[in-house]
Amino acid sequence: MNNPTKLRLFCLTCMPLIEFTDKGLYCEKGGFFIDPWRPVDKAVITHAHADHSRWGMKKYLAHHLSIPVMKLRLGKINTTGMNYGECKRVNGVQLSLHPAGHILGSAQVKVEYKGEIWVISGDYKLIDDKISTPFEPVKCHTLVTESTFGLPVYKWKPQAEVFAEMNQWWRENKEKGLASVILGYSLGKAQRILCSIDSSIGNILLHGAIHNSNLALRECGLQFPKTELITKTTEKEKYRGSLIIAPPSAFGSAWMNKLKPYKVATASGWMTIRGARRRRNVDRGFILSDHADWDELNQAVKLSKAERVYVTHGYTGIFSNWLREQGYDAHPVTTEYEGELSEIGEGASREKESE
Amino acid sequence: MKEFGILISALDGTTKTTEKISAMSSFLQKSSSEDKLWFVALLSGKRPKRPIKTTLLRQWAAEMAKLPLWLLEESYHVVGDLAETVALILPNATKSSDKSLDARMQDLQSLKELKEEEVKNYITTAWSEMNKNERFVFNKLITGGFRVGVSHKLIVKALAEHLGEEENIVSHRLMGDWSPLNTTFEKLLVEADEKENLSRPYPFYLAYPLENEPESLGEVNEWQFEYKWDGIRGQLIHRNGEIYIWSRGEELITERFPELEGLKEILPYDCVIDGEIMAFKDGKPLTFNHLQTRIGRKKISKKILTDSPVVLVAYDLLEEKGDDLRTTPMESRRIKLESVISQTKSPVLLISEKIEPRSWKEAAIIRESSREVLSEGLMLKRKTSNYKVGRRRGDWWKWKVDPMSIDAVMIYAMRGHGRRANLYSDYTFAVWKGEELVPFAKAYSGLTDKEMQAVDRFVKKNTLDRFGPVRSVKPELVFEIGFEGIAPSTRHKSGIALRFPRILRQRFDKKPDEANTLEDLNSILEAYIS
Ligand SMILES: [Zn+2]
Ligand SMILES: [Zn+2]
Numbered sequence: 076m077n078n079p080t081k082l083r084l085f086c087l088t089c090m091p092l093i094e095f096t097d098k099g100l101y102c103e104k105g106g107f108f109i110d111p112w113r114p115v116d117k118a119v120i121t122h123a124h125a126d127h128s129r130w131g132m133k134k135y136l137a138h139h140l141s142i143p144v145m146k147l148r149l150g151k152i153n154t155t156g157m158n159y160g161e162c163k164r165v166n167g168v169q170l171s172l173h174p175a176g177h178i179l180g181s182a183q184v185k186v187e188y189k190g191e192i193w194v195i196s197g198d199y200k201l202i203d204d205k206i207s208t209p210f211e212p213v214k215c216h217t218l219v220t221e222s223t224f225g226l227p228v229y230k231w232k233p234q235a236e237v238f239a240e241m242n243q244w245w246r247e248n249k250e251k252g253l254a255s256v257i258l259g260y261s262l263g264k265a266q267r268i269l270c271s272i273d274s275s276i277g278n279i280l281l282h283g284a285i286h287n288s289n290l291a292l293r294e295c296g297l298q299f300p301k302t303e304l305i306t307k308t309t310e311k312e313k314y315r316g317s318l319i320i321a322p323p324s325a326f327g328s329a330w331m332n333k334l335k336p337y338k339v340a341t342a343s344g345w346m347t348i349r350g351a352r353r354r355r356n357v358d359r360g361f362i363l364s365d366h367a368d369w370d371e372l373n374q375a376v377k378l379s380k381a382e383r384v385y386v387t388h389g390y391t392g393i394f395s396n397w398l399r400e401q402g403y404d405a406h407p408v409t410t411e412y413e414g415e416l417s418e419i420g421e422g423a424s425r426e427k428e429s430e
Numbered sequence: 431m432k433e434f435g436i437l438i439s440a441l442d443g444t445t446k447t448t449e450k451i452s453a454m455s456s457f458l459q460k461s462s463s464e465d466k467l468w469f470v471a472l473l474s475g476k477r478p479k480r481p482i483k484t485t486l487l488r489q490w491a492a493e494m495a496k497l498p499l500w501l502l503e504e505s506y507h508v509v510g511d512l513a514e515t516v517a518l519i520l521p522n523a524t525k526s527s528d529k530s531l532d533a534r535m536q537d538l539q540s541l542k543e544l545k546e547e548e549v550k551n552y553i554t555t556a557w558s559e560m561n562k563n564e565r566f567v568f569n570k571l572i573t574g575g576f577r578v579g580v581s582h583k584l585i586v587k588a589l590a591e592h593l594g595e596e597e598n599i600v601s602h603r604l605m606g607d608w609s610p611l612n613t614t615f616e617k618l619l620v621e622a623d624e625k626e627n628l629s630r631p632y633p634f635y636l637a638y639p640l641e642n643e644p645e646s647l648g649e650v651n652e653w654q655f656e657y658k659w660d661g662i663r664g665q666l667i668h669r670n671g672e673i674y675i676w677s678r679g680e681e682l683i684t685e686r687f688p689e690l691e692g693l694k695e696i697l698p699y700d701c702v703i704d705g706e707i708m709a710f711k712d713g714k715p716l717t718f719n720h721l722q723t724r725i726g727r728k729k730i731s732k733k734i735l736t737d738s739p740v741v742l743v744a745y746d747l748l749e750e751k752g753d754d755l756r757t758t759p760m761e762s763r764r765i766k767l768e769s770v771i772s773q774t775k776s777p778v779l780l781i782s783e784k785i786e787p788r789s790w791k792e793a794a795i796i797r798e799s800s801r802e803v804l805s806e807g808l809m810l811k812r813k814t815s816n817y818k819v820g821r822r823r824g825d826w827w828k829w830k831v832d833p834m835s836i837d838a839v840m841i842y843a844m845r846g847h848g849r850r851a852n853l854y855s856d857y858t859f860a861v862w863k864g865e866e867l868v869p870f871a872k873a874y875s876g877l878t879d880k881e882m883q884a885v886d887r888f889v890k891k892n893t894l895d896r897f898g899p900v901r902s903v904k905p906e907l908v909f910e911i912g913f914e915g916i917a918p919s920t921r922h923k924s925g926i927a928l929r930f931p932r933i934l935r936q937r938f939d940k941k942p943d944e945a946n947t948l949e950d951l952n953s954i955l956e957a958y959i960s
Binding site: 226227228229230347348349350353356358359390393396397400 | 442443444445495497498500501502504505508509510511514515518519
């Protein structure tokens, strides 16, 4: 930590390479924002989830696999696509994207200026979900990391076990003549389930929101098992024994009502905690997340070799305290990726999984 | 332990009664008698004393997980349950174990004799042999409180099904002062020798609050009316010359009421009386406050005996000369009860007087004035009713007077437990004393989930200070707080203590400075105790 060459890089009199502004993370030298939450001229986007890629930017720069979904959500926007590892230079600032393993096209943003390197992780996970390009650690001096599940109670099981449980649950429900409804975010979680569930068990039906995401993702070359969109004319008999994937917002809606009789499950990291599971009031909680768990977060920080860490959305205070005890120069940062309620425990009461 | 772990997660994973019953049935079928007995004991709250302090569990768990203690505590605040937090933070199992539930419970009992280091070794080894779910159940065996939504009624139902017995018989067998350490499943539930346990009480029959207009109950003369007394509901058992007194919480409380013990000499024959233990002096009931001085105290001083003497106000006769009267109609039981009381002629055994209104209108007028005799309202019992088990609708109703109420400002909020662990759901309320807000009551019930979520959001946005799980908040929200009794208290800053405070509603129409004052509370107090 007392390396004098490093100290020079962090000198207090010079502007930091990335600033935390009320519009978002800002690189003044390069003239761009990263995942801004207010309209700006140039936005570099880590991934296509709604809280990271927002409406109103004049120009969007993102991984080219993020762009079809961004366009589906944001309509006509001015985009530039990049590949992982491809480097752009603006004003002496080098900008590149690196796999984050969160959803298809998700990226960590690396910003380098005169040898000083910052990495903004966006959302990420370390395990290979077989859809997105697996996470690659990027060495840097300063890391900006998320902390959605930055508490040691969050530790994921191997995903194969989770999918085996899911298959078993579907089979049991099918035997009883019930529909199996799984709630999961329409971009990421839904496709992950679709690609890993045993589709030989029965028919798979989709809610419209997920069907639409899939259409955009097919453009990116993603392949899915055979599914059917649920429409007004879908016969009631079809639901029995089938698996239905729907976004969390569908829970309790009139749309869900017509699927009866069913069992409903939520697939989310929050399902780790019994209280959260019960408050969600579903029949079953599958612990499946597109975010890093406690061990992965720690591993990612370690692999980055960063000395300074800024902790955004999640258990920011707790995780940065922990990192400080581990010898990092760590600080919590308030962002609008989660808004006001981003404190302890609040995650579990949110309507849908953090995007 | 594996089967019990599966049972607990099955119970936890469903809200449907039929699924809970079937999970219990399948456990009962697969398990040994020893494990079945523990199942009954643990789920009905008869866990033996906690063998290990939770502070030690926290320390050892943090150590084993290689985490600082503060991080475990923070995690606990989020999770809301210590057993669960510990289960989640520990590293994955390295071995497995197929110890039975009974073996585990025996082990835990014997820990008391071991040195701390040996206990630690036992616990940490056990943790390393269990998956998360087993660990959670194991920790709960130590810390207690399986909150898996299984009522006593449901356990009785599952056992009755398993044993092929009637529910009320099973329920009766489960009553009393048994411990899993001094009986067996067969002795407790299978061998039908009722005489074996002379002290065994009957399950209490409890009334629901009346929700509809009383006129909906039919003719007024089909009902027996009594005052609803605010004491301790109890069952006095007189068998073979002995006296046993049970509280509704199935606690044997005979020793706490030496006044009543003398009844064994004068009761004319063996019987079981259901009634209310009340502080009573000079021919009138005293406030609940007097009884409070006797609860939780095993040694009763002379001063207490003279200041707050008790009587039993009899409601019902459940057994007479060995005969179970519970299926005899209320009206006939009442006649038998009156006969026992009049033969006894004791100043400590009174009867709950019958009130005989000629119309519902007259009943309503009597109810309105019930506070004047320190009663909480009226009890309505159908003259033809049996003495049932547990809280049932239909034949018995409590028709309470409306609670007293006051408008107060919320000043502190605390996280709830279990299902509400993520919500600020417990609040402290204050009234004005000049410029100052003085806390006077805590309440957590009375809001719907939706309302509670809105208050929760307010708390998070308006926190002034934090102390552990408690936050002080901007004094802005006004609530109407209802309560059923009020008494002076030296233990509270406000100088008063409320009985059964609860939130009646949020007063969106009131600003904090429009809330009531301590003077207002004091005048209610004066009116109430004078
Ligand atoms: Zn995301
Ligand atoms: Zn995010």
